[in-house]
Every structure is written in structure tokens, then in C-alpha cells.
Amino acid sequence: MLSTMQDVPLLISRILTHGSTIHGSSQVITWTGEGDPQRRSFAEIGARAARLAHALRDDLGVRDDDRVATLMWNNAEHVEAYYAIPAMGAILHTLNLRLPPEQLVWIVNHAADRVVIANGSLLPLLAPLLPHLKSVEHVVVSGPGDRSLLEGAAVQVHEYEDLIADKPESYDWPELDERQAAAMCYTSGTTGDPKGVIYSHRSIYLHSMQVNMTQSMGLTDGDTSLVVVPQFHVNAWGLPHAMFMTGVNVLMPDRFLQPAPLAEMIESERPTHAAAVPTIWQGLLAELTAKPRDVSSLTQVTIGGSACPPALMKAFDALGMRVCHAWGMTETSPLGTIARPPAHAVGTDEEFGYRLTQGRFPAGVEARLTGPGGERLPWDGESAGELEVRGPWIAGAYYGGQGAEVLRPADKFSEDGWLKTGDVGTISADGFLTLTDRAKxxxxxxxxxxxxxxxxxxxxxxxxxxxxxxxxxxxxxxxxxxxxxxxxxxxxxxxxxxxxxxxxxxxxxxxxxxxxxxxxxxxxxxxxxxxxxxxxxxxxxxxxxxxxxxx
Amino acid sequence: MLSTMQDVPLLISRILTHGSTIHGSSQVITWTGEGDPQRRSFAEIGARAARLAHALRDDLGVRDDDRVATLMWNNAEHVEAYYAIPAMGAILHTLNLRLPPEQLVWIVNHAADRVVIANGSLLPLLAPLLPHLKSVEHVVVSGPGDRSLLEGAAVQVHEYEDLIADKPESYDWPELDERQAAAMCYTSGTTGDPKGVIYSHRSIYLHSMQVNMTQSMGLTDGDTSLVVVPQFHVNAWGLPHAMFMTGVNVLMPDRFLQPAPLAEMIESERPTHAAAVPTIWQGLLAELTAKPRDVSSLTQVTIGGSACPPALMKAFDALGMRVCHAWGMTETSPLGTIARPPAHAVGTDEEFGYRLTQGRFPAGVEARLTGPGGERLPWDGESAGELEVRGPWIAGAYYGGQGAEVLRPADKFSEDGWLKTGDVGTISADGFLTLTDRAKxxxxxxxxxxxxxxxxxxxxxxxxxxxxxxxxxxxxxxxxxxxxxxxxxxxxxxxxxxxxxxxxxxxxxxxxxxxxxxxxxxxxxxxxxxxxxxxxxxxxxxxxxxxxxxx
Structure with a gap:
């Protein structure tokens, strides 16, 4: 028997509409390296995302399922692209600007991107690749940078601001199937070809709700989050989506990822939260040691990508920045665990031990450990095996390419559809994951x-x-x-x-x-x-x- | 193009498995009126829910879509029924024990309940109805009460504890369609026949995630929630489900809803949160005034059902219990708004004004106001109209009865599928709802x-x-x-x-x-x-x- 509930799909357009109305006065603040940062309200982001969608459809001919790539730093325009492209029914493809050029070429061709939106500062990277990008018809350039680098390229070049200037500030977002592709991200695989993960509207929506749960990142509209983790890396851990659900202000560092400007933006914009990988944070610590700043606003730091060394965690504790481990990967959207100690351990000797784990699985992520012989291992905090996970925001396959079957390599997906993470570790009886190594x-x-x-x-x-x-x-x-x-x-x-x-x-x-x-x-x-x-x-x-x- | 994400349905069995493993040591505490309360861990609840499902299937022959009703207070066994019945694929039907007997009879017959699980203390209510309940084959009795009242009834009578005693402690929960019926609740309509709302696994799962979001109730495993709002009333506002997602401890008052025992259980069990309607809370205030107790643990009270009078809100503030308004109805699962003031208002003169509103719409609930002439009204805090809502945990119809079409009365559902709430009010530009009246x-x-x-x-x-x-x-x-x-x-x-x-x-x-x-x-x-x-x-x-x- 079916229920009598409304059948409302979980769509990225709904997150955008919610954020740009209910939380219309919250802000995306983008660091510009000089003078005041750029400040744009969620309401403005909403209007500009609508204008971008009109431009992509009417001027560039973007249609359903077309891939629109971004080669961008973390900034307000990248947030606009995050919303406009999936909300209109197309597919956002974030390009990892740190990949070797030949991998970028391979990825753009495999995804068959029709459009690339690029920051001007990244044209020195993009321009030499263009002759090799078979499917790209349009390049849209945003922000400072030398446009002359694109002269002679066999693509149409557009200025982002000109393109969206005269477009309507609302868009009749289509009602899509929530399982439809919304965004794609290729893993920076160190062996073999890169593998493309395609997120759905549903997976991104559910993941964003999870990020907003109290025992997850748990931010409110009183917070400002410094999103150091790149938007080209697993949806910036879901933060740009999660924040439009709850009105959390976002501080975007653009290309200023060096320790000194990071310290400066923390001092002047006073974020309460930051998300980053440990290596970035290690550099920040050295900077703050050399030149102390007022970083007292920043009380919570979510660290993922790899484990935070205990010594670094203690150093940040001493600065009043409480580090919270999270674990995930491109295939897990990425939030797979988060290391909030259980209430009974808070304030006890056990607490730090819990914080050193990768964290606890939230509702929505199911986990199991598989031993070397394929056997299921108990959650006893002792038995180490390969972690396998299942859930609505976990990949079950890789993109095979246009018209091709999806890929389900046996070393990445179990026969019953779970993701084999390639991570080896233990799980305690109360569901805390400790990774000891990559399987390899x-x-x-x-x-x-x-x-x-x-x-x-x-x-x-x-x-x-x-x-x-x-x-x-x-x-x-x-x-x-x-x-x-x-x-x-x-x-x-x-x-x-x-x-x-x-x-x-x-x-x-x-x-x-x-x-x-x-x-x-x-x-x-x-x-x-x-x-x-x-x-x-x-x-x-x-x-x-x-x-x-x-x- | 479809995504490459796993297709994992949002099922109540997944909430149960998560809560009874990851949060296995959290507790459901049931007040017994004398001596120590009953304490049952989430792990035990999980095992007993599995045993109940086996008993319902094997001994009572419950099959897919069969309705299993509960006539119970808030207690651990009711939580077990909340999980076992939907997780096994059947439909939980909570009966409102405060309804007039003739309405209860109508509702049970309309739902065609095959089984009723009843608290022994409610047999004086149930026994006289049984001759009129056409579909009921089994009555399962739990807790103290005079069983002799059921003598001679034309149903099979079972003891809850005997029934589940020797059953296996795990159950191979079926993979269901997440849109399948999970639970039903009839509105206590003051005019016309009662109307049945059928919640899906999906709607309950999503609603539970929302309850756990930081700007919603925002509880953690360090909290204990006193759930005064009845489990027979809109899923106890989603709390029993939400808490298994995050390990929040639950304090259940059973039948002890009078001000004196409520004050006593707050003093002795030290809950940090409570959920109740204002009338219950008004009685508690009188009790605490007459006989002061240590209620200092209780810092957050979610009040819904009707607005909390400002004077009552201030009286509770003075006791250190911060009241937070929420608005909802049977048709909205129920969480429709929650009155967390925006960050900019906290600590200012505006704050109390925000707290007096019904609250802000969370992501997932879309709202619009319709004027007397059917026109859409602006969100300006001034224009009063009937509130209409849409979302994945909002009803789009009523149950028509077995084999019948669903009901979509034009005064309750708009042509484009939105719920007409029958509430009249205004919405501010930042999405805060102020209800001024029922339309009628x-x-x-x-x-x-x-x-x-x-x-x-x-x-x-x-x-x-x-x-x-x-x-x-x-x-x-x-x-x-x-x-x-x-x-x-x-x-x-x-x-x-x-x-x-x-x-x-x-x-x-x-x-x-x-x-x-x-x-x-x-x-x-x-x-x-x-x-x-x-x-x-x-x-x-x-x-x-x-x-x-x-x-």
C-alpha cells in the first residue's frame, strides 16, 4: 500500500530556493587579496544563479544532461555554478585544477564537457589544454586574469558578467527525477584512468541534511564557515549545499590558500568553523607560530582527506581551535564518518582517543569490515579489515562514458553493491572507525x-x-x-x-x-x-x- | 542521465539498525509510577523489536500491508511497536485514546486493523469497543491491568511478553519501496469523519533527519528528551525515530501525565529537553509554583499543538526552561516550522518577538499564503492568508479505505497538490510564520x-x-x-x-x-x-x- 504523502523530489533547485529566500541575508564572502572582500547575499546568489541558467540555456544552448565544467577556485561565482547547472537539469563537472594537464584533458574528453566556466587566474592552465578538449564549445571566464591567453582558441569565449548581465532573476526550475545526475567528480586515481562519480540530486540533498545534523558539522546561521577544502574536490564536502539549507555564512578563500592570507582572513572575517585537509592546517600553524594573530573566532575545524596527526590536533586545541576528524572519499559524497566523541566520554581521558578515530557512522551510512579471506569481521575495535560502506550518498558504480555502461570494477564494488573503500581499519562496538592504512x-x-x-x-x-x-x-x-x-x-x-x-x-x-x-x-x-x-x-x-x- | 549512486531506500528498519548498534547503549526510560523506572537500551529495543516482528508474522499471521494498531501510552513497548511493525513491512496504526469511543470504533473499522496492541491500563477503554471492531482478530496486552476485562471477547488475546519471549533477536528486514505505507494516524477532526494520513518510510526518514538538524530540535546523545507529546499523536512529533538516528535518550511518562509525576520524573531523571502541548505545561507550572523542585536539567522545551501564551513562555524562561515554538499538524508529520530566532536577533529586543512566532520553515517545507480570493500573498509579515505547504513529509491526500481511492477534498488540498492547512497567518521576509487563527x-x-x-x-x-x-x-x-x-x-x-x-x-x-x-x-x-x-x-x-x- 502506498502512502498518502506528497511526492516531492529532493532537488538542488529546492535547496537554492530555500536558501535564497528564508536565508536570503546570509552571505558568501570571497577573499580578493586586496581591500574589502566581495560580499554577496544568498538572495543575490539565487538571482545570479537564475541569470546564469538563462544564459547557459539561451545563449550557449545547454540542454538536459549536458556537462558544464568548472575550473575555478572557491568563490561566489563557483557557488552560483554549483546551483544553476544542476537546478536547470544539466550536470556540473568540477575539474581538479591540481591534476596533471594530461589527466585533465582525459577527464574533460571522457565527460564530454560542452562548456567550461573558468576563473581568469586559471587561464594559464586552461589555454594550452584547449586544442586537446574535443567536446568543449564554450569557455566562460570569471574574475581577474589575462584573457589574451584565449586568443586563437577554437571555442567561443564569454565574459561571465556580460553573459548573465541582462537575464531574468528567476528561473522556472524543472521538476526532475531526484535520481538524475546533478554533478560529477573524477577521483584523482594514482593508478589507471581517473574514475568519474556521478552524484544525484537525491544524494546531494540527503548528504546536505546529514552535514547539518547536530552531531555532524552542526552549524547554524550564527556561524561563518571558512571553506578551504576546494569546491573541485567532492562538492567541497557538501558545505555549499548544506549552508543554503541553514543559512550558514560562507567565507571563500578563492586562490589565496597560502598560510599568510588564510591567517589574515581568519583574523579579519572571524569565521567560527573551517574545513580543510591537515597539510593546509599544518602550514597555518607554522604561520601562526611565526606571527600570532587573533584567530579566537575559529573554534571548530573539520579535518578530512587524511588523518590529523595527534601532535597537530593538540597544537590546535591549544589555540582554541577544536579539530574534528571526518572521513570520506569522492565515492562517499564525502561524509562517511565524523569524530564527535560520545557524550559519556566528554571530559574524560577517553575523549581524545575518540577524537583520534576517523569518527562514527551517521544514520544513512552502513558499514562492514571484510577480512583478507572475504570474511565479515566483528565490530570489536580489534579486528582489522577492509571497510565497505552502503548508503544513499555512496557510489555504486563509476561513469563509463557517453553511451557506455557504468563501470563496476570488482576491486571497488562488492557483488551485493557495497563500496569497497580500500581503507583498512577497525570499528568499535559503538561504531567508531579507526583507519590504520590504505589496503595498498x-x-x-x-x-x-x-x-x-x-x-x-x-x-x-x-x-x-x-x-x-x-x-x-x-x-x-x-x-x-x-x-x-x-x-x-x-x-x-x-x-x-x-x-x-x-x-x-x-x-x-x-x-x-x-x-x-x-x-x-x-x-x-x-x-x-x-x-x-x-x-x-x-x-x-x-x-x-x-x-x-x-x- | 542517471547518477552512479547506490539505490538504497530510506527505510525505518535502517533507523532501527543504526540506533540499536551505533547507539546501542542509549536508553528508553519508562516511568512506572513507583520505584525505579524501567530502563531499556536501544540494543535491547532492537532485539525486542525483532522478536515482536517474528511473533506478529509467525504467531499472528501479519502480512504486508496488514494494519497493526496500538492503543498505548508512551513507553518502551510502544517504541518497539513503532519499529517492528513498519520495518517488517506492515502498517503501524496509532490509536488516539482520548477520542470518543464511537470515533475510535469508526477509525479501527475504516483502517481495518487486524491486531491491536494495548496497554493493560487501557483495557477498560478497549474492552467495550471490541464487539464493534469488525476486523480485529488479535489483542496483544502489555503492562499492568486487569486482563479479565477481555474475557468472552471474540478475539485471540495474547500477553506481549509471552508472545515475544522465545523469538529470535534479529530479523531479516525486507527491502521495501521507500514510498510504501509505514504508519497511519487519523486526524481528530471536529467536523465530519476522521481523516487518515498514511506516512511512508521515506517521509518518516526525512522528517527524522530534519528533527535532528541543528536549527531544529538539535539534540545529541548527551541529551535525554522527556516525550510528553503522545506517541498516538503524529508519531510523537517524530522523536522516537529521530532519537534512534542520533542516540538521544528518551524518557517516557507512560500514563503518568499529571503535573506531580511529571515534576517528579524531571527532578529524578534530569531530562534536558521536553516536548509537549501548552496545556500540559501550564499544569506543570502551577505544580512547580506550589511545590518547587529541582528542574534545572531541563533547559529546552519544544511546544507545539497550539501557541504558547507569551506569559507562560516568560514564566518558563524564569525557571530556566527555554520554550521553543514549533508548528505542525497530523498532515505535516508534524514538523512544519520551528522558532529558533535568527542569529542576528539573539540577545536583542527582537529575540522574544521571533520566539512568539510559530517559527521558520526548514529546508524541505515550502510555504505560500493564499488570500480570501485565491491570490498569492507576499511574505511581508503583514498580509494574512491561509497557509499552504508542500514537501516530502507533507500529506497530499487522505486514506480512502481499503480498496478505495484516496481522498483529496478541495478544502484540504489545492489543485496543484499543496496542503491547505486551514491556518491563517503571515510570513515575514525571512520565513517566520505567525499564525493568527484557524481559518474557521x-x-x-x-x-x-x-x-x-x-x-x-x-x-x-x-x-x-x-x-x-x-x-x-x-x-x-x-x-x-x-x-x-x-x-x-x-x-x-x-x-x-x-x-x-x-x-x-x-x-x-x-x-x-x-x-x-x-x-x-x-x-x-x-x-x-x-x-x-x-x-x-x-x-x-x-x-x-x-x-x-x-x-
């Missing part, structure tokens, strides 16, 4: 697993260690053994034996897990999203490029 | 509308007025005029002229709106859910039963 980074030593991340965290707690990465290297006797690659702080005289002894102290690391192979490096290689790129280290080791000391 | 209670005087509620609130602010109800009565010259019916506090010597002068003070009420007709009554007649029953007053006036003074 775990060190398989003599039939046991050694977590590279545990070793890294223990090493980075040493006062003279700036960064450390541990990778598996082949070993005749044990199969694999850990190699410790260490970046020492300037002026440090620490030697490997003392570092090894530090790891062994008080049973931090079991004796059989202690690395024998050590090397000093200048910095840990990073991926385009700021994660340790261990593939590079393994390759350097295999090529004999690292100077190894055997203890 | 508005006094149409000389082509203008007079709000009966404004008059009542102004009257009830008088120190010697206990209660006041204002109704429209026919008037030869003006069409209708207000009649003021007043309950004076004990020992009051106030006369009508002084009350009228009080209303006229400082422009509280416009002169032309001041009532000429006055009468003293002993108490305002109430509906089964505690609202003023103005129909009764109008009938008494028409029958000449009231002693009217004309000023």
Missing part, C-alpha cells in the same frame, strides 16, 4: 599486517621530526618490511637509532614492527590533494634513488 | 478579519484571567463579532469593563476589534488533544446556554 599501503610482514600510519604518527610525535612516511619494501625473509622516510626539522641532529628507540619507548610500537631501513628525505611527496604519495617513495626505493641506512 | 475561527467583521487568538492572548495576559476563548458569533450589522468567554482565577473580582479596558490599553487591540459580548465560563472546553474546542462554545451560544453581558 599496509605492510604485510610474515603473515601479519603492520600499519604504516601508526608508524608515521609515532614518528611525527618526535619533537625533531617534521614529517615521516613509511612504505612497504620487499624483504627476502618477511615478504615485506617497513621503510621509514623522515623529514627532520631544521637544525635537528637526531639519528636513526634514537628515532628507533623513541618508537620503542613505552610499547608505542611492537618490537617486531620497528623499521630496520631508514632514510632522510627533504619532503614527503604529495598527491594533487595533499596526501602522502607513497607510490613515489616506493618507486624511488626500487630505483635505488634513496640513501638507505640499515639498523 | 477568524472573525469576519465588516469585510475585515479579526484574529480570535490575538484577543485570547491579550486577555490571558491579564493577571486575573486563567483562560479565555474568543469565538465568532453572528451580528446583524457586521456579519460576525467576537464573543469573549473568560475563566477568572479563583477569588478574582475583575469585571468585563475593566477587562475590556485592559485590552484597549496602549493599542494592544484596535478599538474596532474589541468584543462587545462577554461571558464567564468555568473552563474552556477542550478537544481530545487539549486544544480549545470553539465549536462547543459556538453551539452553546447559539443554543442560548451562555449568560451574555453586552458592553
Amino acid at each position: 599501503d599496509v605492510i604485510k610482514s610474515g603473515g601479519e599486517w603492520i600499519s604504516s600510519v601508526d608508524l608515521e604518527n609515532a614518528l611525527m610525535a618526535h619533537p625533531e621530526v617534521a614529517e615521516a612516511a613509511v612504505v612497504a619494501v620487499p624483504d627476502d625473509k618477511w615478504g615485506e618490511r617497513p621503510l621509514a622516510t623522515v623529514v627532520l626539522k631544521e637544525g635537528s641532529g637526531a639519528d636513526f637509532a634514537s628515532l628507533r628507540a623513541f618508537l620503542a619507548e613505552e610499547g608505542k610500537i611492537a618490537k617486531w614492527q620497528l623499521p630496520e631501513r631508514w632514510t632522510i628525505i627533504e619532503s614527503v611527496p604529495k598527491t594533487s590533494v595533499g596526501k602522502f604519495d607513497k607510490k613515489v617513495l616506493r618507486r624511488q626505493y626500487a630505483a635505488g634513488e634513496l640513501d638507505i641506512t640499515q639498523l | 475561527d477568524v472573525i469576519k467583521s465588516g469585510g475585515e478579519w479579526i484574529s480570535s487568538v490575538d484577543l485570547e492572548n491579550a486577555l490571558m495576559a491579564h493577571p486575573e484571567v486563567a483562560e479565555a476563548a474568543v469565538v465568532a458569533v453572528p451580528d446583524d450589522k457586521w456579519g460576525e463579532r467576537p464573543l469573549a468567554t473568560v475563566v477568572l482565577k479563583e477569588g478574582s473580582g475583575a469585571d468585563f469593563a475593566s477587562l475590556r479596558a485592559f485590552l484597549a490599553e496602549e493599542g494592544k487591540i484596535a478599538k474596532w476589534q474589541l468584543p462587545e459580548r462577554w461571558t464567564i465560563i468555568e473552563s474552556v472546553p477542550k478537544t481530545s488533544v487539549g486544544k480549545f474546542d470553539k465549536k462547543v462554545l459556538r453551539r452553546q451560544y447559539a443554543a442560548g446556554e451562555l449568560d451574555i453581558t453586552q458592553l
